[in-house]
Amino acid sequence: MALSAYEQLEKRFAKLSALSGAQAMLHWDSAAMMPDGGNAARAEQLATLGVMSHELITDAAVGDWIAEAENATADLNEWQKANLKEMRTSWRHATAVDADLVEAFSRATSDSEMTWREARANKDFQALVPKLEEVVNLTRQVATIKAGIFDCSPYDALLDEYEPGCTSAQIDELFTDLEAFLPDLLNDILDHQKSQPAIIEPTGPFQEDAQKQLGLEMMTALGFDFNHGRLDTSHHPFTGGVPDDVRLTTRYEEGDFTKSLMGTLHETGHALYEQGLPEAWRTQPVGLARGMALHESQSLLVEMQLSRSSEFLAYINPKFTGTFGDLGEAGSFANIERLYRRVEQGFIRVDADEVTYPLHIILRYRLEKDLLSGALTVTDLPEAWNAGMQDLLGLTPPDDALGCLQDIHWPSGAIGYFPTYTLGALAAAQLFEAAKAQIADFPARIKDGDFAELISWLRTNVHALGSLKTTDEILEDATGAPLGTAAFASHLKARYLPD
């Protein structure tokens, strides 16, 4: 019997899934295993797989199958219908832009990424200007074309790739809420912290092996399935691989175990999401994680909401001594708590605490919208960056390496990505608040290192849903409300201000 259009699509997308799985493993290998000399051959492998994937999805038959399947949804169940919707989203992004523009964009971003590495090392923004201008121009072309097809603003067309369905109107509202309370709250927190005892840094060296053992122990406690994944080391920690074989990486500093540990816990949050995606839909678009906001919510829920809670710190603190020996005064519970909750204005986003982090994001969101619309030129970016930092965080970067050169996102063409970090932080707070309310004896469980109920709650309410529903639907079902700032605000107040 001939396959239906929908069945043809499932077959094609399974093939695409196998190819993207192969690419994911090769990406992981590049970062975690590959010697430098393997770079050229690997680039060819990845480029070839990329081109073949693009050919498979832009093949004229796919558009026909989608149209045909959309006219015959009566026989499809809820998952299949959602799958078809995700197929269309994926297909319309792939077919929107012609091959020449895709190639020009890909060449411009590789080029600009390479220049960015040097420019950042040399604190030389001028060197990046022509490359970044090219990337912004091409991104604008892509965004404009997609905006015409998707019937939305150019910025929203870009956003849709990272967080499907999300709009800048929604972000504007959330970020306006944040701006309304965050600067004052930050000042209150800083004032309060001044009244506290000085933080004592644990002094190493802390052997990498011991740090790894502790990381593995925490991953195990949180339910990471080592039959379907591994922990390795890379320069930039990330979670890669495929849901059946999640490759998590971290990095270790011999002088400071506290950051590496939180890095591992952060990635474990991402990894649990991947491992918990619906098994029956592993090869299909509906089986993928919902979007970058929800993905980041899972990492931040583990790293920020759970792991810096008093209960978790009470659970883990004895393990520090067990692993690294007596830390002296630095190892007291009060000091560890202060250490893991230090709030500070700083120049660098990736080092920021959860209170100041959204301010970094608001700055980038404003600037990237203006870059895209043309209201801000690349040449004027450093000045606008520094003004924004002064405005939001009261700091002026001494050089562009500590300013607008710090992130790879724009040079690599990823305009529209930054907001998802803060959307993720908001979602994490909201989900954690709901989980706490719905799970009996929550604080006692955490103190005992019993995370099974929490993980199971996340599995049911987030992970196992894949892309069946929208982010807001998932949040509404799990927490009773769409994405908002209330849980985040009350979380920050409860954690960082005196009772």
Place this chain on the structure above:
Amino acid sequence: MALSAYEQLEKRFAKLSALSGAQAMLHWDSAAMMPDGGNAARAEQLATLGVMSHELITDAAVGDWIAEAENATADLNEWQKANLKEMRTSWRHATAVDADLVEAFSRATSDSEMTWREARANKDFQALVPKLEEVVNLTRQVATIKAGIFDCSPYDALLDEYEPGCTSAQIDELFTDLEAFLPDLLNDILDHQKSQPAIIEPTGPFQEDAQKQLGLEMMTALGFDFNHGRLDTSHHPFTGGVPDDVRLTTRYEEGDFTKSLMGTLHETGHALYEQGLPEAWRTQPVGLARGMALHESQSLLVEMQLSRSSEFLAYINPKFTGTFGDLGEAGSFANIERLYRRVEQGFIRVDADEVTYPLHIILRYRLEKDLLSGALTVTDLPEAWNAGMQDLLGLTPPDDALGCLQDIHWPSGAIGYFPTYTLGALAAAQLFEAAKAQIADFPARIKDGDFAELISWLRTNVHALGSLKTTDEILEDATGAPLGTAAFASHLKARYLPD
């Protein structure tokens, strides 16, 4: 300007090379890194890449381009002509058999491999019979079809995949030579060894880390380029990856460092060949290793010819003490030499020394030709195996796990592969003899751990030639003669019999 047919082919084969590189990395990962739970997803990735490769090479255009290019070779240089020849070989293997038979063969061999693992564990040959019969039948179908197209015998058609151009007539001649002297020589060697002091086994435990350090030191000394490769661990040692990124694996036994070390040295020989392949032809068939015989010659040249020479053992012996501490009497040079040159009739091929190894291969060669022709049925295999073992090695296996169930080759459909092990041993002896004669102060260099001249000789005479010439041409240019048994015979006599 339109591409010429030859240029189209280079482009297509570069794409195939990128795909096969991706497959090679994923194979390495499966063996060295992947958790068991990743197996199903990995199988899909590899199958998808395999199907896409097959489509790319069997595409009707490729045959047309080859025919067209072969009619316009005037503009091609020597390398391009050889490349075109390799393209045809590769294409004719790929197109000879239709997709249905390829798929049936692939399914039958996976199935039979799986059954073989259990059958071997249970010493139950009967369980394997139907699966192996199916594999032999399908192999016969493939061989018969290819024989018709290539105008050769079915067995030679299979051989051609592993050692292009090699014929059973050539192997018969070489193996007849071997059989003429090897059994008597073996008896003489065994008699001689009886007159020697008993071998003392070094007693461990030898820490895995220390063994690995010694392996890395030897790889470095031999010129393995760690900017283009790595050393890892897997259950079955192998050399994989791509020439720009060679992934070598080994395994360690805590109780015995001597085997692991020789395993690493063996794989290093393979790896040096891969790393030394012609850089300008990395993405083309002519840039690949010449065949399995020459590949095995490179591993055996390092493991057997070089590393068990008195000079090499004198060089490495002090490192044993340096690495593992005092080994007592077991660490004396005389004992280490006896240990690394122990000759013994045994049941298992992979454990065999270089004297008895060819007898294992002769047995397999005889049997697999008869299986293919139908002169021997699968059911009668154990009896024929045991009779052959008695005849060639004077032993009768107590069970089939120590007999005809020991190798995966036949269950996995690799009939025609076994002879290349012994062709490689012959080539190794012949190449090493020539290198020794052509390099000034050879013994002194080896004693000093100076392998640069030897490796450079191999680079020039073997590695950098890729598939430009045939195996016999390469050997003739390098050693003055095509493949023969003389160097191997005199090597064995010199090494194992008293002066």
